[in-house]
Amino acid sequence: MTAPEKGARFVSSADVARLAGVSRSAVSRAFTPGGCVSPPTRARILAAAEKLGYRVNRLARILHQDRSDLVGVVGANFANPYISAQFDALSAELHRRNLQCLLLNTAGMAESSELVRLLDYRVRTVVLLSGAAPDRLMRLCAANGARMVLINRPAPPKGALADLILADSAAGGRLAAGRLAAAGCRHVAVVVSGSRTSAKRVRARAFCDEMTARGIPVTRWEKGPNSYQTGIDAARALLAGPGIDGIFGVTDEIALGVLNTARFELGLAVPGELSVIGFDDAPISDWSSHRLTTIRQSLPALTRATMEAIERPADAPPNRSDIPVELVERSSVAPARYKRRTDRT
Amino acid sequence: MTAPEKGARFVSSADVARLAGVSRSAVSRAFTPGGCVSPPTRARILAAAEKLGYRVNRLARILHQDRSDLVGVVGANFANPYISAQFDALSAELHRRNLQCLLLNTAGMAESSELVRLLDYRVRTVVLLSGAAPDRLMRLCAANGARMVLINRPAPPKGALADLILADSAAGGRLAAGRLAAAGCRHVAVVVSGSRTSAKRVRARAFCDEMTARGIPVTRWEKGPNSYQTGIDAARALLAGPGIDGIFGVTDEIALGVLNTARFELGLAVPGELSVIGFDDAPISDWSSHRLTTIRQSLPALTRATMEAIERPADAPPNRSDIPVELVERSSVAPARYKRRTDRT
DNA sequence: TTGTATGCGTTATCAC
DNA sequence: GTGATAACGCATACAA
Numbered sequence A, B: 001m002t003a004p005e006k007g008a009r010f011v012s013s014a015d016v017a018r019l020a021g022v023s024r025s026a027v028s029r030a031f032t033p034g035g036c037v038s039p040p041t042r043a044r045i046l047a048a049a050e051k052l053g054y055r056v057n058r059l060a061r062i063l064h065q066d067r068s069d070l071v072g073v074v075g076a077n078f079a080n081p082y083i084s085a086q087f088d089a090l091s092a093e094l095h096r097r098n099l100q101c102l103l104l105n106t107a108g109m110a111e112s113s114e115l116v117r118l119l120d121y122r123v124r125t126v127v128l129l130s131g132a133a134p135d136r137l138m139r140l141c142a143a144n145g146a147r148m149v150l151i152n153r154p155a156p157p158k159g160a161l162a163d164l165i166l167a168d169s170a171a172g173g174r175l176a177a178g179r180l181a182a183a184g185c186r187h188v189a190v191v192v193s194g195s196r197t198s199a200k201r202v203r204a205r206a207f208c209d210e211m212t213a214r215g216i217p218v219t220r221w222e223k224g225p226n227s228y229q230t231g232i233d234a235a236r237a238l239l240a241g242p243g244i245d246g247i248f249g250v251t252d253e254i255a256l257g258v259l260n261t262a263r264f265e266l267g268l269a270v271p272g273e274l275s276v277i278g279f280d281d282a283p284i285s286d287w288s289s290h291r292l293t294t295i296r297q298s299l300p301a302l303t304r305a306t307m308e309a310i311e312r313p314a315d316a317p318p319n320r321s322d323i324p325v326e327l328v329e330r331s332s333v334a335p336a337r338y339k340r341r342t343d344r345t
Numbered sequence C: 001t002t003g004t005a006t007g008c009g010t011t012a013t014c015a016c
Numbered sequence D: 001g002t003g004a005t006a007a008c009g010c011a012t013a014c015a016a
Helices: A013-020 A024-030 A039-052 A058-065 A081-096 A112-121 A135-144 A169-182 A199-213 A228-238 A252-265 A299-311 B013-020 B024-030 B039-052 B058-065 B081-096 B112-121 B135-144 B169-182 B199-213 B228-238 B252-265 B299-311
Strands: A070-075 A100-105 A125-128 A147-151 A162-167 A188-191 A218-221 A246-249 A275-280 A293-297 A320-323 A325-328 B070-075 B100-105 B125-128 B147-151 B162-167 B188-191 B218-221 B246-249 B275-280 B293-297 B320-323 B325-328
Touching: A013 A024, A013 A039, A024 A039, A058 B058, A058 B112, A070 A081, A070 A112, A081 A100, A081 A252, A081 A299, A081 B100, A100 A112, A100 B081, A112 A135, A112 B058, A125 A299, A135 A147, A147 A299, A162 A169, A162 A299, A169 A199, A169 A246, A169 A275, A169 A293, A169 A325, A188 A199, A188 A228, A188 A252, A199 A218, A218 A228, A228 A246, A228 A252, A246 A252, A252 A275, A293 A299, A299 A320, B013 B024, B013 B039, B024 B039, B070 B081, B070 B112, B081 B100, B081 B252, B081 B299, B100 B112, B112 B135, B125 B299, B135 B147, B147 B299, B162 B169, B162 B299, B169 B199, B169 B246, B169 B275, B169 B293, B169 B325, B188 B199, B188 B228, B188 B252, B199 B218, B218 B228, B228 B246, B228 B252, B246 B252, B252 B275, B293 B299, B299 B320
Parallel strands: A070 A100, A070 A125, A125 A147, A147 A162, A162 A320, A188 A218, A188 A246, A246 A275, A275 A293, B070 B100, B070 B125, B125 B147, B147 B162, B162 B320, B188 B218, B188 B246, B246 B275, B275 B293
Antiparallel strands: A100 B100, A293 A325, B293 B325
């Protein structure tokens, strides 16, 4: 092992070759799975590499082979209970397949157009966990032959080279509406995060439509981001006076803000006086402190579909996979008064 | 904009040069902050680049300049409420400083030695959020002149080239002990995650020592990982019979598992019959559904120290920064019976 | 089996 | 201001 040196550059195959008394190609071959090297030299090379602390420079390899194992993952709000679980599963799975995760947290960017920076690192695929796909990014990916995977994002304008992973937001919204209706709610509200374009709006829209079809009035709250605080704010405003007896939070985090504020700040009995339903089925929603009834988008299914999309060959046609959604009964919604209608999907 | 082509490689500066009728060097200069290009040609180049969807290949730039803006971040358990918040803040801050985050989730690796793979991408710095630093990684970083930043990790054996960020775990453990003692607890327990080596053990150790010094017996529970489920298991076992009236979870997630199990499964009044205290001050600990009394390691302070370490020049001497810790009073611990002793630190 | 030569996309140096 | 050229570290086709 060499002593640490100041400003030292990374040790290269040339260094190893020198020490082992071979050529650089020999070193390269020794580190290439199918490389032809005689056992003795191979051993010498490996020993030298170990001694020097050599690691193959994959940047150079990518450059040469024009084939990258870097996957760009862009997201925001990684502290969100569902997103963090989703990201944890995805990143673990990426490494299991020997892919590297180059992460971009859009919260750190001034403009959303900044995220094309991922392409500067020759990622083979860009995965979008949240936020809308900027046109610019889509164009650049197309021009450079990089694939895109959009998770719960609206479909891109053209038939762009993007794989779509979509939980059935509309069905989820209807499920939520049906459940609150079955609980006997007479006047409900939906709390949407203010993000301009996303699956969350579809959830809310479907909820409203279904409620309208059932003749139940619905109030819409649409201020603030996808956060716990938004749930708090919404609950305070919506529950100031009597009237509303059911609330759908388009996200578990929002719904939990509503739930906790109703229970502990406003002193409302949930589900006695108010029913609350969420969307996601984040791990903490099942905690006994919450027991939030919610619409589940299965995390394993979502992760599986994402990995399939990522591993699709570069020239595969765009694909779309739908993740089914299901109602998870817990105890934040009043028991159904009548036998629940079959969902109309 | 070119049409998307199958198997297309990324567009290069040569492509742009060809279209703009200039040399590759001109293109390079047009994209270099201080580059000398006449306004007209510059405009032509930029137009050509935009048309083709060109982006500078930073892999090649790193290769040539021997200076990387890649920061390797290794961690696990990103669904943990504190870790996810920490990671969210860190990744956002990285991008704000124009650094890229190459993430490694050790949950996806067979062996911990696998994480040296980060060095294959010529990261300038490796940040360790969890897990121990394998010797191999430390050696390779040293040999290649890459810096390491260890967050709440035990100090490396030698005076290796690693920056240390350490919350005062010992003081935190003592604080927790003091608070439970003040609550009048007579027999307490500590729930440690089974990880072999980490700050969590120091927290538990200091807690035990302080309790012993006060003559209060402490039971130690040490099975399972750092998870909510571990808190559940511990609570079920520890609270099966009467006796224990105070529990310290070395992590908020663990403590919340204890708290919820005690309250909702075992029907214990918290803090009436049992006091529970955690460590971290994760965002959800402040939720009204929990109101967990805990030891805070300030996230902003932690992030600030981490960024300072990351931005230190490559040849700076190893540094150590200590993050103070403080007791956050909420309502999972019985009120202090006597005026609380000043902590002995 | 092994070494030589070439090219990947960039930037820096050097002429012009 | 501009273009040719070398070099970064690697993998490969080819020659030995």
